[in-house]
Amino acid sequence: MPPPFPSPDAFYLHLLRACASPRHAAAVHSHIVRAHPAASLFLRNTLLAAYCRHRGGGGHARRLLDEMPRRNAVSYNLLIDAYARQGLAPLSLRTFDRARRAGEGPGVDRFSYAAALAACSRAGDVTAGKALHALAVLDGNSRGVFVSNSLISMYAKCGDMGEARRVFDFADERDDVSWNSLISGYVRAGAHGEMMKVFAMMRRCGIGLNSFALGSVIKCCSGHGDGTLGIAEAVHGCVVKAGLDSDVFLVSAMIDMYAKKGALVEAVALFRSVEEPNVVVFNTMISGFCRAETAVGKEVAGEALDLFSEVQSRGMQPTEFTFSSALRACNLAGYFEFGKQLHGQVIKHSFQRDDFIGSALIDLYFNSGCTEDGFRCFRSSPKHDIVTWTAMISGCVQNELFEKALSLFHEFLVAGLKPDLFTISSVMNACASLAFARAGEQIHCFATKSGFDRFIAMGNSCIHMYARSGDVDSATRRFWEMDSQDVISWSALISSHAQHGGARDALQFFDEMVDAKVVPNEITFLGVLTACSHGGLVDEGLRYYEIMNKEYGLDPTIRHCTCVVDLLGRAGRLADAENIISKSIFHADPVVWRSLLASCRIHGDLERGQLVASKIMELEPTSSASYVILYNMYLDAGELSLASKTRDLMKQRGVKKEPGLSWIELKCGVHSFVAGDKSHPESNAIYTKLQDMLSRIDGLALTDTEISKREQNLMNCHSEKLAVALGMIHLPQSAPIRVMKNLRVCRDCHLTMKLISKSENREIILRDPIRFHHFRDGSCSCADYW
Incomplete structure (x- = not known):
């Protein structure tokens, strides 16, 4: 009976292919060193490949390379590529340089250049990429289609489409990858016009269409916000002519394209034409119903939720994207009870740790006014990224928890995260609602920087x-x-x-x-x-x-x-x-x-x-x-x-009047008052200042109505007057006094503010829910027409 492995190398090759971690590879390596110290170059390269396949094996691979008595281009290429895939561009390029300088046969080949250029692509290092391009020209490796494609891809991913196009135009040979790399580069750069020109040229040259090229074109059409369907329908025709209309990837992309154009009828027709749609196609259609570009109403969002039910009735396993889209539909349509049921399904499928689902649940509870449940979802999330933080901040603003929104933003910055445009806008809205001018100016400066x-x-x-x-x-x-x-x-x-x-x-x-x-x-x-x-x-x-x-x-x-x-x-x-x-x-x-x-x-x-x-x-x-x-x-x-x-x-009838509240922002913080408020630490100074200002006002006429002494005293300590008095104490003469109030200013306070602005020679700006009143020199910007 013959042995199961004809040679020792075959035995080790079988073991190395089965290695699931650098630790397993190290065990095989140890056995090879003891049993076969003179192992072949092929076996050593296979061992090197086993290390390089797994993250964390780079150090073992480099030491093995150093110990190898003989190396070839494959040896170096394995390590160059491993470092590139792990995002360690400097180590990848250093290994490439070492291979090029080694005097051991062909140190570098086209695969070496491809791996090193991939490292530059991932790092966005166009300078190092240009240096590699120059070396490829000197070594005579730049003319082959394999290296030229790598160069096109590198320049495109680094954002230099001018150089990518030059390499493409001067290439001796082009294949499908050349065209696809250039097209995807233009899509990534947002150069939709140039992309369409290359696509048209590709068709004129008789290059066969594949799913990658068409996918890039469809993505371009989806992102191009001209609102027209002509190009989208033409691309759809190309997909059909190429016989790729059954490709699930392309069908999903086209459904998304039509939905982003607001053409839901076309999107639904395409979706229904798929004989055996999988969960990806369903996800795309559900998401399409919830697009901001479409007229999303209860009926449209209801269609999305019907599709979610169909996914379950077909026995498909919903994904994280299925749930996040369905929850978005609930938010858009106001189906909060259905959304809460979906929350239970999310927990059942163990998707509650997904960031997008977490933010959708936060939106759901804040939109329904259940702020405590929203905070509970936030606190139970295993990690807080910008999506969940922004959902919390915007939810607080939506529910008029403006101070809490600012507090969360401060926590967000302390956590070392960088806000995006939507986060900043939400915080700015909180400052606007509270009329926190100083905080708003700081946010504006932060946004500018x-x-x-x-x-x-x-x-x-x-x-x-x-x-x-x-x-x-x-x-x-x-x-x-x-x-x-x-x-x-x-x-x-x-x-x-x-x-x-x-x-x-x-x-x-x-x-x-x-x-x-x-x-x-x-x-x-x-x-x-x-x-x-x-x-x-x-x-x-x-x-x-x-x-x-x-x-x-x-x-x-x-x-x-x-x-x-x-x-x-x-x-x-x-x-x-x-x-x-x-x-x-x-x-x-x-x-x-x-x-x-x-x-x-x-x-x-x-x-x-x-x-x-x-x-x-x-x-x-x-x-x-x-x-x-x-x-x-x-x-x-x-x-x-x-x-x-x-x-x-x-x-x-149990009807309670909303208490009047006024507030003023000073350098030491925000100070709020109600009528007759004496809880402020500077209460004595505030009332002294207020009485001093009122005593200077000569001929103050309140109303012609008989008013009790108690009501008169209450008017003299209305919340806006207390806030103005505090502003007079702390703000310099040149600074306007800005006071905000949750109820309309009464006639007495309006008259009082005019007279105080004249007697104190100060500008007073008072905002109520209806308008602003600018008091200057005894008059108001409303001209008493309010």
């Missing part, structure tokens, strides 16, 4: 932040510093000036926007109508309300309607405002009626106000705003008994 300042989205966030912090001049300056502006930029600028009392400036910017050929959207017109409302520009506001539909095809929303009601109501045209509500599709929405009620109070129309208040209380019986407006209206009219009844009605 990080290179994010060049993005339009970052510029838009800065405009919003500065405007919401009371610095409209910085917001305007940031707008003009941007290299280009989109509709969001213009809308933010218009809204900024509208909120700060610059109605005419806002309308002027709208005209400049139209002249710049930027098409306004719903947000733009909201800013324009707000400007007209705050500026008392009735005719202009009605004209813009009309043209937004007639000239731009935009249907008014509840917010536009409310602006027009406010515009007419402030101007005293209460009947016209009521007529607008009655004829609109929003006649059952309490928001528009509440706007009319506020105008009834301004103009003292008690009879209409009572009817409007009754209607609001029917629609929204637990909202405190309408009760408070009606209560104040009765006080203004001297109807103290009716005011008392309104207050008693609130108590009976």
